[in-house]
Amino acid sequence: MSRATIEKNLFLEGFEPLLKSREGEPAFVTALRHQAFIQFVEVGIPNRRLERWLHTDLTSLARTPFVLASAPHAKTLSTLDPLLLAGTRELVFIDGRFAPEFSHCGMLGAGAHLGSLDRALTDHPDLVEAHLGHCAGFDQAFTALNTAYWQDGAFIYLETGTVVPEPIHLVFLTTGGTGEPTVSYPRTLVVAGANSQATIIETYASLEAGVHFTCPVTEIVCLDNAVIDHYRLERENPASYHLATTHARLERDAQLTSFTFTVGGALVRNDLYAELAAPGSGCTLNGLYLADGTQHIDNHLWVRHIAPRASSRQIYKGILSGQARAVFNGNIHVHPEAQKTDAKQTNRNLLLSNKAIVHTNPQLEIFAGDVKCTHGSTVGQLDEDALFYLRSRGLGTREATSLLTYAFASDLFESVRPDALRQSLEKLLFTWLSSGAETTEANR
Amino acid sequence: MLEIKNLQASVEGKSILKGINLTVNPGEVHAIMGPNGSGKSTLAQVLAGHQDYEVTGGEVHFQGQDLLDLAPEERAREGVLLAFQYPVEIPGVSNVYFLKAALNALRKHRGQQELDAVEFLALVREKIASVQMDESFLRRSVNEGFSGGEKKRNEVLQMALLEPRLAILDETDSGLDIDALQIVAAGVNRLRSPERSFVVITHYQRLLNYIVPDFVHVLMQGRIVRTGGRELALELEKNGYGWLEQEVAASR
Numbered sequence: 001m002s003r004a005t006i007e008k009n010l011f012l013e014g015f016e017p018l019l020k021s022r023e024g025e026p027a028f029v030t031a032l033r034h035q036a037f038i039q040f041v042e043v044g045i046p047n048r049r050l051e052r053w054l055h056t057d058l059t060s061l062a063r064t065p066f067v068l069a070s071a072p073h074a075k076t077l078s079t080l081d082p083l084l085l086a087g088t089r090e091l092v093f094i095d096g097r098f099a100p101e102f103s104h105c106g107m108l109g110a111g112a113h114l115g116s117l118d119r120a121l122t123d124h125p126d127l128v129e130a131h132l133g134h135c136a137g138f139d140q141a142f143t144a145l146n147t148a149y150w151q152d153g154a155f156i157y158l159e160t161g162t163v164v165p166e167p168i169h170l171v172f173l174t175t176g177g178t179g180e181p182t183v184s185y186p187r188t189l190v191v192a193g194a195n196s197q198a199t200i201i202e203t204y205a206s207l208e209a210g211v212h213f214t215c216p217v218t219e220i221v222c223l224d225n226a227v228i229d230h231y232r233l234e235r236e237n238p239a240s241y242h243l244a245t246t247h248a249r250l251e252r253d254a255q256l257t258s259f260t261f262t263v264g265g266a267l268v269r270n271d272l273y274a275e276l277a278a279p280g281s282g283c284t285l286n287g288l289y290l291a292d293g294t295q296h297i298d299n300h301l302w303v304r305h306i307a308p309r310a311s312s313r314q315i316y317k318g319i320l321s322g323q324a325r326a327v328f329n330g331n332i333h334v335h336p337e338a339q340k341t342d343a344k345q346t347n348r349n350l351l352l353s354n355k356a357i358v359h360t361n362p363q364l365e366i367f368a369g370d371v372k373c374t375h376g377s378t379v380g381q382l383d384e385d386a387l388f389y390l391r392s393r394g395l396g397t398r399e400a401t402s403l404l405t406y407a408f409a410s411d412l413f414e415s416v417r418p419d420a421l422r423q424s425l426e427k428l429l430f431t432w433l434s435s436g437a438e439t440t441e442a443n444r
Numbered sequence: 445m446l447e448i449k450n451l452q453a454s455v456e457g458k459s460i461l462k463g464i465n466l467t468v469n470p471g472e473v474h475a476i477m478g479p480n481g482s483g484k485s486t487l488a489q490v491l492a493g494h495q496d497y498e499v500t501g502g503e504v505h506f507q508g509q510d511l512l513d514l515a516p517e518e519r520a521r522e523g524v525l526l527a528f529q530y531p532v533e534i535p536g537v538s539n540v541y542f543l544k545a546a547l548n549a550l551r552k553h554r555g556q557q558e559l560d561a562v563e564f565l566a567l568v569r570e571k572i573a574s575v576q577m578d579e580s581f582l583r584r585s586v587n588e589g590f591s592g593g594e595k596k597r598n599e600v601l602q603m604a605l606l607e608p609r610l611a612i613l614d615e616t617d618s619g620l621d622i623d624a625l626q627i628v629a630a631g632v633n634r635l636r637s638p639e640r641s642f643v644v645i646t647h648y649q650r651l652l653n654y655i656v657p658d659f660v661h662v663l664m665q666g667r668i669v670r671t672g673g674r675e676l677a678l679e680l681e682k683n684g685y686g687w688l689e690q691e692v693a694a695s696r
Contacts, residue, residue: 397517
């Protein structure tokens with residue numbers, strides 16, 4: 001057997017036992033699993049010969065024998081408290097499985113259904129069948145793996161005209177013990193009915209410091225004029241792999257605002273797809289990644305302008321120190337029929353060390369004539385004049401560096417609407433700067 | 445207070461200061477004048493500790509300490525403040541945060557308790573009124589989008605807050621209209637005291653009508669070529685630098 005075959009096999013062995021454990025689930029789900037599994041067998045773990053994996057090497061992931069996480073639920077979770085956000089309704093998942101004892105689900109006011117996706121197979125089978133796997137597909141390796149292996153995740157269904165004032169907080173915890181490396185496949189489905197509105201926050205965190213692999217897929221369907229704010233907060237342990245895919249489809253006049261904040265993980269890859277499927281739809285996709293040590297953080301954005309008069313805005317910023325690596329790939333595809341498209345993309349990177357590396361790559365594929373598309377990317381260091389100015393007023397090098405770095409990133413937080421989340425992000429950035437300052441100075 | 449002996453400095457290998465000697469005692473105001481390119485701003489930057497300026501010889505003592513041995517932030521904490529010719533814009537850092545961080549860095553160094561947000565705001569409101577700036581400047585990013593005059597007033601505001609022992613004004617008057625000039629000068633004059641000294645670098649005699657110096661020095665080609673009282677500035681205003689340049693050339 002070739003090496004690639006052996007590596008692939010590591011992800012194949014669990015399938016039959018999984019199917020057995022899922023006996024009794026609706027036939028369409030099992031059929032999806034089979035199709036996705038066959039697709040994964042076909043494509044395997046991607047290698048760097050593929051353009052979309054050019055700068056991200058998955059060799060170490062492919063060679064790690066992960067087992068499907070099956071930790072029993074803890075009775076108490078003191079580690080949960082610091083992750084919670086005031087004023088939100090949380091659903092907690094541990095190792096890809098719903099933890100009802102820590103969650104507050106059920107109806108969130110009239111017309112808002114919130115709960116576990118596994119449960120929704122019983123409660124809303126038609127809705128799940130209509131949408132699961134349709135938005136995200138499974139042509140790529142990790143959406144295929146997730147579709148084959150998912151056990152649970154969140155299900156959010158907003159009926160027509162439903163407005164949910166309270167942000168919904170989905171907390172995905174991985175035990176990440178020091179025993180066998182584990183893998184989990186959280187699957188989330190959001191169906192936002194016409195004229196509905198909600199804020200959804202996904203937090204990913206580890207309970208322990210061991211190696212683990214989180215492979216989540218989130219599908220968001222926004223029907224006409226729906227407004228969804230979607231935040232991802234990735235703060236898993238420094239030994240973890242996190243390869244996430246989010247697919248959003250926006251119907252007429254629907255609006256999606258997304259913010260991805262990545263601070264944890266050894267290797268993180270986010271594929272974010274926004275399909276502007278109908279006229280007047282719009283998305284704002286922002287992100288901030290902080291990487292130090294030997295962290296590798298890769299963000300791939302795929303904006304699909306299918307229909308006319310849709311707009312997209314992207315601002316991603318990164319701060320790197322140590323020997324960290326980051327990849328930003330911003331793909332904007334404008335379909336021949338998508339006239340009057342208005343697309344703007346910005347990627348800015350701040351390198352605090354001369355050993356950190358960023359690959360930034362805007363990709364515009366424009367097949368319509370009457371469009372406005374701009375993009376820009378920068379990679380730079382702190383402004384020496386500003387540093388000197390601050391020092392000449394008595395601020396130490398470390399304090400001045402932190403202040404300027406904070407200033408580089410903080411304007412992104414203005415778009416973060418829930419107060420508790422914004423404060424939490426500001427604190428995470430501040431803590432990261434304080435702890436990273438020593439590495440930073442050593443590498444300057 | 446400040447003693448500069450035979451100070452030599454270069455930028456990118458080019459020698460700019462070629463042996464400056466200057467003694468400033470407590471309470472004195474020294475004006476340094478000179479044509480463009482004579483080394484005035486280099487002197488200011490060297491005293492503040494800018495990394496692009498290399499000191500190639502000489503000594504600078506400030507209150508008995510070797511100033512050149514101190515990092516820029518240490519010089520500031522010891523009480524040296526340079527008002528920049530071109531104050532730097534810092535997007536994303538609010539002026540009020542910056543001013544508070546600067547004052548607390550100094551207070552900490554002096555063993556004083558750091559001011560909290562409420563105490564600081566009370567203090568800064570009093571000071572900002574004295575330079576006739578609107579309080580909205582506190583919430584804006586440091587110097588970002590400020591006019592030339594506003595930037596210079598912001599420098600004087602920092603001076604009023606940080607109360608340095610030695611203030612160096614690097615062409616603080618350049619580009620100001622007469623109203624702004626008077627506000628800046630009044631701000632400086634309020635700070636004059638028997639313990640505090642000023643080095644006022646300027647291209648124009650006009651400033652010295654408002655900030656009256658004890659000594660006037662003329663800097664040319666990296667050296668102080670003439671020292672006098674206020675009347676020297678008036679003479680330069682009337683006759684330009686040409687006569688002095690000829691005299692210097694003749695004496696070589």
